[in-house]
Structure formats: structure tokens, C-alpha cells
Amino acid sequence: MTVEDLLAWLPPGSPEQALARQVDFDRLPAHVAIIMDGNGRWAGQRRLPRVEGHRAGIESVRAVVETSARLGIGVLTLYAFSVENWKRPRTEINTLMMLLKRYLRLELDTLLSNDIRFQVIGRPEDLRPDVQEELRAAMTRTEANQGMRFNIALNYGGRAEIVDAVRRLIDAGVPGDEIDERRFGEYLYTAGQPDPDLLIRTSGEMRISNFLLWQIAYAEIWVTDTLWPDFRRRDLLEAIVAYQKRDRRYGGITPARAATL
Ligand code: IPE
Ligand code: IPE
Numbered sequence: 280m281t282v283e284d285l286l287a288w289l290p291p292g293s294p295e296q297a298l299a300r301q302v303d304f305d306r307l308p309a310h311v312a313i314i315m316d317g318n319g320r321w322a323g324q325r326r327l328p329r330v331e332g333h334r335a336g337i338e339s340v341r342a343v344v345e346t347s348a349r350l351g352i353g354v355l356t357l358y359a360f361s362v363e364n365w366k367r368p369r370t371e372i373n374t375l376m377m378l379l380k381r382y383l384r385l386e387l388d389t390l391l392s393n394d395i396r397f398q399v400i401g402r403p404e405d406l407r408p409d410v411q412e413e414l415r416a417a418m419t420r421t422e423a424n425q426g427m428r429f430n431i432a433l434n435y436g437g438r439a440e441i442v443d444a445v446r447r448l449i450d451a452g453v454p455g456d457e458i459d460e461r462r463f464g465e466y467l468y469t470a471g472q473p474d475p476d477l478l479i480r481t482s483g484e485m486r487i488s489n490f491l492l493w494q495i496a497y498a499e500i501w502v503t504d505t506l507w508p509d510f511r512r513r514d515l516l517e518a519i520v521a522y523q524k525r526d527r528r529y530g531g532i533t534p535a536r537a538a539t540l
């Protein structure tokens with residue numbers, strides 16, 4: 280996939296195409312992570328049940344997954360269900376699980392044709408057996424793919440992930456003096472993957488909600504008021520263009536500033 284292919288895929292003269300032209304393809308975020316929020320509010324604005332917001336949100340997932348792969352993003356992580364989301368009504372949880380299964384079944388061909396490798400991060404072992412089965416099938420079918428890695432965070436908690444990593448370090452008998460940040464990262468769900476460069480949250484909420492706590496140490500955060508079911512290619516491109524204008528200092532100072540000292 281080249282930049283020209285991507286531009287040709289977008290409608291000629293569209294805002295998306297104009298935004299795509301502003302993207303510096305040599306400085307793409309290696310990992311984009313998204314807190315998909317606002318489905319309930321989207322439905323509420325339309326006087327629809329909350330689950331209709333989740334249903335509509337699937338279209339946004341489709342758009343973001345395919346666009347990210349075509350852009351050449353290395354890793355995309357979508358936050359779909361947190362360990363705290365079990366507090367929701369049983370019927371809402373059941374609908375979310377049903378929609379997840381349906382998404383996987385309908386989108387498997389798109390994942391395969393875009394060379395996307397699908398993976399679950401979280402504690403999927405606590406999900407319903409039929410959901411686990413569908414997830415396993417999608418992971419197995421896509422495991423040889425070499426393109427974008429698509430992580431779906433399911434029954435995911437950032438603190439739970441850190442606790443799981445500590446348990447696995449202990450089980451592996453790793454001595455304390457051998458543990459450093461690099462080694463610790465090998466026991467996280469995202470082992471071997473770059474940390475997110477760009478963290479997107481929809482629906483305007485200025486919080487992390489227990490997402491990728493370790494990995495987002497230096498992520499650039501971009502929050503939009505757009506509700507998740509309204510999020511499209513254009514919003515993703517806008518986020519990437521904004522990200523590329525950020526001055527990432529990692530605690531240091533920029534070369535321009537250093538030159539004035
Ligand atoms: C995000 O939308 C989807 C999940 C957390 C599963 P919400 O359902 O949280 O929508 P709001 O935040 O209530 O609008
Ligand atoms: C975060 O959204 C979790 C997911 C997107 C899956 P929530 O809607 O659960 O977060 P809070 O409750 O607003 O913090």
C-alpha cells in the first residue's frame with residue numbers, strides 16, 4: 280500500500296483526501312490506541328436505547344480499522360470493554376457481546392484482505408464460552424498476517440494487566456534484581472509491541488478510565504467531543520495531523536530551545 284493508493288481510495292476532493300495529504304507518512308504513530316466512548320449519549324440524543332449506540336459504533340470500528348491499516352499504522356488498540364463495565368445492566372452487556380461476535384464474523388474477510396493480525400488483550404478467559412470461541416477463531420485465522428496488529432481490549436483493566444504481569448514474573452521465577460522497565464514490559468499483554476504514540480478519546484471525557492496505564496507514559500493525548508458512533512476516517516486523520524504537530528520532549532528540551540541556551 281502506497282500513499283498514492285491511500286489517496287486514490289479516498290473520495291476525490293473530499294475533506295479526508297485533503298487531510299490525508301497533510302499526513303507525513305514517514306512520521307506516523309507506530310501505535311494508535313482509542314477509548315471508544317459516547318455510544319450511550321449518541322443513542323440518548325436520538326431517544327433510542329443505549330444498545331443502539333453500540334450498534335451504530337460498529338460502523339466507526341470498521342472505518343477506523345481499515346483506514347489505519349491502509350495508512351500503514353503498525354498497531355491499533357481499541358478499548359471495547361473494561362473490567363469495570365460489568366457494572367452495567369446484564370442486557371446491555373449481552374448486546375455488546377452479541378455485537379462483538381457479529382463484528383468478528385462479518386469483518387473476518389476484511390481483516391484477512393488487509394493483512395491485519397487480530398489479538399485480544401485483557402482477561403478473555405472470564406468472557407462467555409461462545410464469545411471466547413469466536414475470538415479464538417479470529418485470532419487463529421489472522422495469526423500469520425504480517426500487516427497491522429489490531430488489539431481489542433476486552434475485559435481489560437490497566438491495573439489488572441500490571442497485576443497479571445507481576446504474577447507471571449513471579450511464576451517464571453524472575454529474580455528481583457533482573458527486573459527493569461524493559462523486562463517488565465515483556466510480561467504485559469502488549470509484549471513486543473511499541474507503546475502508543477497517540478491516544479484518542481471520543482465524547483470529550485478527560486480521563487484514562489484504566490486504559491493501558493503502563494504503556495501511555497509518553498503518549499500524546501487527543502480528545503474530541505465527537506461521540507464514537509459519529510467518528511469516521513476524517514476524525515482519525517485529523518487526530519494524526521494534530522499528533523504530528525506536537526512537540527514530544529520526553530522530559531528533555533527541544534533542539535531549538537537548546538540552541539538558545
Ligand atoms: C462506550 O460508550 C462503549 C463502552 C464503554 C462499551 P458508552 O456506553 O460508555 O457511552 P456513554 O459514555 O454512556 O455515552
Ligand atoms: C471506557 O469507557 C471504557 C471503554 C471505552 C470500553 P467508560 O464509559 O466505561 O468510562 P467511564 O465510566 O466514563 O470512565
Ligand code: MG
Binds near residue numbers: 316317318
Ligand atoms: Mg462511556
